[in-house]
Amino acid sequence: MAEIGVVASAGPEVVDARRGAESAPPLEGGVPPDETRQTYPVLFTGRAGEYFRIWIVNLALTIVTFGVYSAWAKVRKRRYLYGHTRVADEGFEYRAKPLPILVGRLIALAGLAAIVAADTLVPALAANPLLRRLVFLVVLAIAGPWIVVRSLRFNARNTAYRNVRFRFAGRYVDGLKIVAVYCWLPLFPIAYPRFKRRVVEFGAENHFYGGTRFSLLDAFRTPFVNAYAIAYGWTFLVLLVYAIGVAYYASIHVKWAIVPLALALYVGFGLGIAFIRARTVNAIWNNLRVGGVRFTSSLRARDLIALYASNVVVLVLTLGLATPWAVVRVHRYRASKTTMIASGSLDEFVQAEADHVGAAGEEIGEMLDFDISL
């Protein structure tokens, strides 16, 4: 969900180039087609020290208030991170109110408690692991799309740039349809990348900036699915080497030799994850369009692995206190690898009709709207 979240909150992240514009034949009369084209770098101006103070104070307040403050904390942290993500001299805005987030968290907590209670208190489930797994899959299949659609909608509605809101128009039934089409997935996990591709398309193409819909060029599909294919091949190779290593060390009876092997396994998996992340994010953002705006994203797997690995080491050494530093680093890296390219003015995006409703309508909408994503 985190990856969709990135597309979804289309706010503080990336941009690519319009392939069409680049390969388009020059216009008649010799006028360069890109006369009005302008490239804007994405900047992240947040600072680790500043964010640390916000983070630690809000965490402490959350503890002191037995978790109630966590919704306020989320808003403050998000506002900081969004606001410091800047393009064309303007930052993104996170406008969510804390109360709907708190309500969403309470609902999520109740749902979780219900699941745990059902799991432990219904003897039929405890006695039959197959039934238990089936029930959980069904619950996940029905509740999953609802949660995803809900939180995409909430986050989009509460993200703005230049005082124009984003919007997510995907419907629960459409999410449910994707799940229905791919319900055989647990039997054929190899098809996961196609499922993921479908989910990304659903997420991206239902987003609007004001009244302007995002679109994802079909060209994104091949690099997206290929990233998974390559990573799967790599993982297989890593496992093979690991198995051979284990067999070899078992034959020479050196017990501690398992340690470097396990370490190699971790590093191998980490490389695979970083590779998928870099390639899929690039594939999505390089093919995303909204009006005359496109983006470029040039994340590199080796940068990501260095970033993740150093974050892990520092987080463990600081007992998690370096979390804000790690978050700021990742945001800064992503911003530095992203640009927005606009052919035409950025001034002409129009606020969606629905958002012209008065403040009262907005408040009611807000009461019914809550953020379920934790």
Place this chain on the structure above:
Amino acid sequence: MTEFDAIYYDGRTSARNPVRVRAAGELLHIAGASLAIDIPLTTARVDPPLPGMPRALRFGDGASLHTDDKAAIDALFPPPGRVHALAQALESRWLYALGGIAVVVAFGAWCIVYGLPLAAAVAARFVPQEAERSLGEHALATIDRTLCRASASTPARREAVLADFRMLTAGTAGADHYRLELRQCRGIGPNAFALPGGIVVVTDQLLRVLPDDAQVSAVLAHEIGHVAHRHALRGALQAAGAAALVSAVAGDAVSITSLAATVPTMLLQRGYSRRFEDEADTFAFAKLEQVGISPHAFAQALTALERAHPASQAGRESAMDYLSTHPATARRIARALKAD
């Protein structure tokens, strides 16, 4: 009179309008290249400030003003809401941040030492015995499929051990659910372990290493202690709690580095299982005394098992103690002898 530069967005389009704003009486005069508007000051709301970010004013019609002139905004509007004012005041100083660290670290430490074990013990009370038992049955079935076969010990020995087991469990709450399973297992050597719900498994190898039935009883009493205290269940609940705690602190970074969360969780688990072993030992000492077996038998059993496991060496106290699932054997033997 306050004046400041700002960017005006009308809320209908993304058009960016650099403007000069002048506050006069109850009105804000907003003037730019192609616009001149007057808006009553009272219709404006101010976003709570955050460090390094421009201030934003919002108007009833959806328009907004963004400005870097913080002093002007502070002069025109009262500070926003008490909650935000408090958060902002606390966030603005390193001294308060240090206080925040103290609160977070103290809470984290309390959770690890007292909170999680307590919460797990309470939560365990809400888990019905049947659920726990069926977990145990499944664990046993899995073990039988992968590691173990039926015991090959002599029927006489098996009978003797079973009789001792019945004697040790008699009088314990829920005694009729306790069950001893003898097995011949590959790869786990002389061993005994308790499964959730009341099943205690003892390997043939253990019976060979401990020819004295009193010593076997000492081991059985320890395992019965695990069952009576529901350690398997509490351990699982504590693991879930530890994972939740780690993600509460490092949650913002966890999507980035979920691997980082596994290491501390693992270390916490080790510390907890060590505490469980101590608890089971204490139970065993009392039980043995009750049935008239000297705790010396416990010490002898540990010594014999230690010798049979060449990998584990006695006397590795201190740091290793916290990294291993069982407390160093020398310390346990000392406790057993003291219990006498």
